[in-house]
Amino acid sequence: MKISFTINGKQETGEVEPRTLLVEFIRYELGLTGTHVGCDTSQCGACTIHMNGRSVKACTLLAAQADGQDITTIEGVAPADGxxxxxxxxxxxxxxxxxxxxxxxxIMSALAMVERHNGEALDEQTIREELEGNLCRCTGYQGIVKAIEAGSKAMQGAPDVQF
Amino acid sequence: MYNFKYKKVSSLDEAQQAFDAADDGTFMAGGMTLIPTMKQRLAMPSDVIDLGGIDGLSGISVDGGTVTVGAMTCHADVAASEGVQKAIPALAHLASLIGDPQVRNRGTIGGSIANNDPASDYPGALVGLSATVHTTKKKIAADDFFTDLFETALEEGELITKVTFPAPKIAAYRKFPNPASRYSVVGAFVAKTKDGIRVAITGAGPTVFRVSEMEQALTSSFNADAISNISVPADNLNGDLHATAEYRAHLIGVMVKRAISDCG
Incomplete structure (x- = not known):
């Protein structure tokens, strides 16, 4: 079946099987390999992208469900050479x-978090609660939580920034 | 996953026709349970009928004492709804505890209750608040809707359109979540409604159930001490690698007491 959607501001079309997962299409057909597959069981959040401005797990969506939707992946959050x-x-x-x-x-979850809180700077408790859909096996989360806190503050001073 | 035919429908009639025409069709709402189940090859429908394109099935309205939630409304919208937070804060709180933010952005109330996973949260709210499930064929009282493990009163091909919740005087939901999946090991929904006290337990048994002994005790005296001597037998409760039936029986008392305290 044929699907067509906007991804990182660009219109893309493709031919998929109904069972093709959105993350498979993004990685293997479009070559956007920044979106990762960690667990493939909707737990780890490494495949988090935005669909119509909301964070979703691309391993638990069919490519067919994305037809006509607006998608952003990690490649779309900043210009390639900027x-x-x-x-x-x-x-x-x-x-x-x-x-x-x-x-x-x-990062995709962090940006969705800032968006959910109307662009406000986030506190540690909010970040910890709302990061429950993303797993990290290295850091112990301390650095990630600090990064999101700082990132949400930095976004205050950059009103033109996307998201 | 096994392959299937995919059809996105734009009306309830079209959904019905697609279901009738399929060998072994299934409806898909948010897909948060269906897709993982199909990936594990625990389900192999011939046709997946995507309800995501039907207008008018999602949305929340609050009218006087009734909160109406469209079947395709996602958990994040229920959790963030100012109307729900004001009319039935316990319902918004319950929705905010389901899964994680990404799952709440896709999972729907209709999909959740049609699946009737014993560890899901919404059945607690529906039974605890004496809600009504509206379908393409009839209205079903929550007490009659959840019939057994993954079983409901829905007939083949019958679709949920919305759920109506009468606002209680006060209510609270407390759950003991599985730390990895966030599914309820035990969830307790306690409500003071105009027709009396309701105590609904999810997660613990094959399907949601009420504890009438606790409801009676709380009718005489609405405080946590009133149920101290009431225990729910472990017979027929779920036991698995996450918790034994005896532990779940114990947690029921703990979660109900915490919910009562939250009612203030």
Whole structure:
């Protein structure tokens, strides 16, 4: 079956089997490999993307369900040759990653979190509660929580930034 | 997962026709249970009928003492609804405890209650608040809707359209979540309604159930001490690697007491 959707501002079309997962289409057909597959059982959140502005797990969506929708992946949060998004920068500054496998999902979840709270700076408790859909096996989360706290603050000072 | 035919429908009639035409069709709401189940090859429907394109099935309205939630309304919307937070804060709180943010952005009330997972949260709210399930064929009282493990009063091909909740005087939901999955090991919904006290337990048994002995005790005296001597027998409760039946029986008392305290 044929599907067509907007991804990172670009219109894409493709031919998929009904059972094709959205994350498979994004990675293997579109070559956008920033969206990771960690557990493939909707627990770890490494495959988190935004669909119509909301964080969702791309391993638990059919590509067919994305037909006609608006999708953003980690590749779409900052220009390829430009500066990092303030949230990405905050992960770098605050030791928010070690191996980096969970990081794209963490950042997509963090941006959705800021969006849910109307762009306000986030406190530690909110971050810990709302990060429950993302697993990290390296850091122990301290650096990630600090990074999201700093990233949400940095986004205050950058009103033009996307999300 | 095994392959299947996929059809996105735009009306309830079209959904019905697609279901009738399929060999072994299934409806998909948010897909948060169906897709993982199909990935594990525990389900192999011939046709998946996606309800995501039907207008008018999602949304929340609050009218006087009644909260109406459309079947395709996602948990995140129920949790964030100012109307629900004001009319039935316990319902918004319950929705905020389901799964994680990504799951709450996709999972729907209709999909959750049609599946009737014993560890799901919504059955507690429906039975605790004496809600009504509206379908394409009839209205079903929550007490009659959840019949057994993964079984409901829905007939083949019957679709939920909305759920109506009468606002209680006060209510609270407390759950002991599985730390990994966030599913309820035991969840207790306690409500003071205009027709009396209701205590609904989810997670512990094959399906949601009420504890009439606790309801009676709380009718005489609405405080946590009133149920101290009441225990629910472990017979017929769920026992698995997460918790034994005896532990779940114990947790029922603990969660009900905490819910009573939350009622203030």
């Amino acid at each position: 500066p990092l998004h303030p949230m990405q920068e905050a992960f770098r500054d605050n030791h928010g990653l070690q191996c980096g496998f969970c990081t794209p999902g963490m």
